[in-house]
Amino acid sequence: MKLNYLGHSSFLLEISGKKILLDPFISSNELAKHIKTDDLQCDYILISHGHGDHIADLVPIAKRTGAKVVGSFEIVEWCAKQGLKNGHPMNLGGSWNFDFGSIKMVYASHSNSLPDGTYGGTAAGFIIKAEGKTIYYAGDTSLNQEMKLTGELNKIDYTFLPIGDNFTMGIDDAVIAAGFINCKEIIGMHYDTFGFIKIDHDKAKKAFSDAGLNLHLLAITDDPAKATSL
Numbered sequence: 001m002k003l004n005y006l007g008h009s010s011f012l013l014e015i016s017g018k019k020i021l022l023d024p025f026i027s028s029n030e031l032a033k034h035i036k037t038d039d040l041q042c043d044y045i046l047i048s049h050g051h052g053d054h055i056a057d058l059v060p061i062a063k064r065t066g067a068k069v070v071g072s073f074e075i076v077e078w079c080a081k082q083g084l085k086n087g088h089p090m091n092l093g094g095s096w097n098f099d100f101g102s103i104k105m106v107y108a109s110h111s112n113s114l115p116d117g118t119y120g121g122t123a124a125g126f127i128i129k130a131e132g133k134t135i136y137y138a139g140d141t142s143l144n145q146e147m148k149l150t151g152e153l154n155k156i157d158y159t160f161l162p163i164g165d166n167f168t169m170g171i172d173d174a175v176i177a178a179g180f181i182n183c184k185e186i187i188g189m190h191y192d193t194f195g196f197i198k199i200d201h202d203k204a205k206k207a208f209s210d211a212g213l214n215l216h217l218l219a220i221t222d223d224p225a226k227a228t229s230l
């Protein structure tokens with residue numbers, strides 16, 4: 001698995017030759033403006049919930065690439081109304097085997113509406129199993145007890161956790177979440193993009209390392225040569 005961080009909660013995963021884009025919010029992110037969304041290629045787009053800072057680039061990228069959109073039933077229905085017919089609806093607790101691996105949609109404690117006010121279903125995270133690895137993309141969420149279950153039922157190699165506070169859990173709760181999930185390798189997301197979620201990187205890394213955990217704060221780049229191997 002190869003991973004590029006595209007800023008905020010957006011990532012591009014490459015698994016078995018397939019490209020999976022998560023929560024695309026790139027062109028209107030000041031920190032990611034060096035990334036040209038017109039050039040981004042992907043086979044799948046995973047959407048955790050419908051807030052603008054997770055779907056801003058969804059419709060144009062999905063239209064251009066024909067990528068399959070994976071998200072809640074309600075979000076996939078909304079996408080169909082935007083002209084995106086290649087959708088795969090899921091709901092909490094459900095798993096599906098795609099051609100790169102499996103995805104299980106899991107609970108996230110957060111709100112979920114689309115930009116036009118349409119109800120988006122429950123906010124979600126994803127457990128992705130592929131190439132013998134298990135990764136957990138938590139989406140926007142607070143610390144919650146469901147994470148204990150996720151840790152008990154899965155051997156998670158890497159967890160993507162929001163750490164910016166205010167709209168999601170902050171660093172202290174993310175350290176506790178890592179314990180619940182029983183995962184030492186944490187990839188930070190949902191930080192620094194706006195004033196409300198700016199963090200002190202050194203303090204954040206220290207909070208994790210003091211708990212015996214590794215917090216990875218990746219550079220924002222779509223350069224495949226700079227991708228992180230998971």
Ligand code: NI
Nearest residue numbers: 049051110140
């Ligand atoms: Ni949100």
Ligand code: MN
Nearest residue numbers: 051053140167
């Ligand atoms: Mn968000």
